[in-house]
Amino acid sequence: MLPRFEIVARHRPVALVAAPDTFPLRAPFGAVEAGLTGAAAELRLAGPDGTRLAVRLEDGRASLRVGEQAVRSRRYGRVATPPLRLGLTLTGSHLAVLTLEGDAWVVRGRIDLREAGGPDTRDPEWLAGLTWEASGGVDDVRAGAFGQLGLRDIRLVSHADGSPYRTAEGDVLLTATSAGPGFFDTAHTSVWSLSPAGELAWRSDLFFERPDRPGVYGDHATHLVRDGERWLVATSTWSDFPARKADRVPGALGITLAESAADLTRGQHVLPTRRLDLPADGPSVGMWDPHLVRVGGTDGTGGWLVGYVSARRFFDFHPVLAAGPTLDHLALRGAATDRRATEGTTLLRVGEDWKVLASDGRDNRRTVRGRFPVFDTALREVGTLAAPYPTNIPWPTVVPPDPGVPGDAWRLVTFDGHRYGGRLAGYGTHGDVVVMREVPRQSRSA
Structure with missing residues (x-):
């Protein structure tokens, strides 16, 4: 026997970005992450229909933004110690903001885009036109397929x-x-x-x-x-x-x-x-x-x-x-x-x-x-x-x-x-x- x-x-094997430089995405599973050099930073996804999906870290608070709508978790959005990196993930219909604290990523906010009036993230045409952006105090930016x-x-x-x-x-x-x-x-x-x-x-x-x-x-x-x-x-x-x-x-x-x-x-x-x-x-x-x-x-x-x-x-x-x-x-x-x-x-x-x-x-x-x-x-x-x-x-x-x-x-x-x-x-x-x-x-x- x-x-x-x-x-x-x-x-x-934790990784926000499994395959870098893979935009445009073939599936609604992507990520952007960056090192933090200042008090405020933002990572964004821009859709071909004008959609803007963003995550932001400012004054120790992490938040999400779908178009003009800002979302912040009162319980989990506050970061107690300065994180090393900021992360944005798109996984299916979910947008999340994460912070790297020590050697571990922590989810600080998440929203289901279907419930927030967001785009149809599974649409191949929308995915084909998706781009990413980063601004504020960031360096060492990586973007690609989610891991x-x-x-x-x-x-x-x-x-x-x-x-x-x-x-x-x-x-x-x-x-x-x-x-x-x-x-x-x-x-x-x-x-x-x-x-x-x-x-x-x-x-x-x-x-x-x-x-x-x-x-x-x-x-x-x-x-x-x-x-x-x-x-x-x-x-x-x-x-x-x-x-x-x-x-x-x-x-x-x-x-x-x-x-x-x-x-x-x-x-x-x-x-x-x-x-x-x-x-x-x-x-x-x-x-x-x-x-x-x-x-x-x-x-x-x-x-x-x-x-x-x-x-x-x-x-x-x-x-x-x-x-x-x-x-x-x-x-x-x-x-x-x-x-x-x-x-x-x-x-x-x-x-x-x-x-x-x-x-x-x-x-x-x-x-x-x-x-x-x-x-x-x-x-x-x-x-x-x-x-x-x-x-x-x-x-x-x-x-x-x-x-x-x-x-x-x-x-x-x-x-x-x-x-x-x-x-x-x-x-x-x-x-x-x-x-x-x-x-x-x-x-x-x-």
Whole structure:
């Protein structure tokens, strides 16, 4: 079966600007940051329609401006000590002001532009004409595509047969949700490399067009699959999922599929999608966390297994597995209906058999709480991963040893619920990347 794992490293690659000099933006995820040399400074985004979006720091108070409307947080806008840098972020429809205090960015104000009479930030024409400006006591200005305050939903980039996609240098690639300065609608999908030595590095960002509405979205919780000469990208439509419970509409949260011949492992990409129709085991208000594997023949004639999550209501959710000859003809294979807070459904080949891994969150009943269960393809539990269980609901992303590297070890890459950016940023900023490695055999027997 699988080895026992121990934590060997943690990463927190925070960056307001992931890719500098990438204006105009291809998606509504951008940032401007600058060093501070005076008492007052301002950073601005200027739209082709005359829109002005700005953040300002003056006399120790941070504020936002949408056109002529000024917005300031009474609770979080005051900066106690002089910050080192000022930051503006546009993430989806959210504008935020941040200050770098010591070695950490703190969110000092945030506004949803949809509620403030702002522009349609997802409009490609508006994005194509967007420029940035900086004034006041600033230097060392950087502007470009937004990076992340944290990473979650770590998923191994794989070939269609489930094996890891490795670079010429032996790195494995991972998709992740790059957390923004707020809830799920401030995040987007990114691609990272993890070297054999454990170094984590950003490589690309993926954005999506929806089949049922215009605009560019930062959908996330994504699986990137190399299938012959093309990429398949299965993702969850979290980008406009509302923070307020009263605004959540059953059926709006689902899974889309994109195909591309471009190199999605580098740069910035906007991908058209179609809805991936998946069977439910009963009433379902939403589905997410897709994982795709082609099984059967090695010549591309085999069928597909698709793992995902289905929710009876927000948030009461469990793992589901579907199977079929194509991704357009899938039938229910199994569902772990005894769970109510289990996600991260992941398919893994162990020997000659396929197993389904998942993550039992702490809102489950006591006997299936805070652990990584292992299921067969009928979604019957057959064991658990022997691994530390971080906070939140970390996904069990297992990396098999590289057969081309003698003595290579099993790894498990996941995340935790550690937030960043201060109290205003809130829950959506989690987490740290947690890297585990198999415990050596002599240690296991000690």
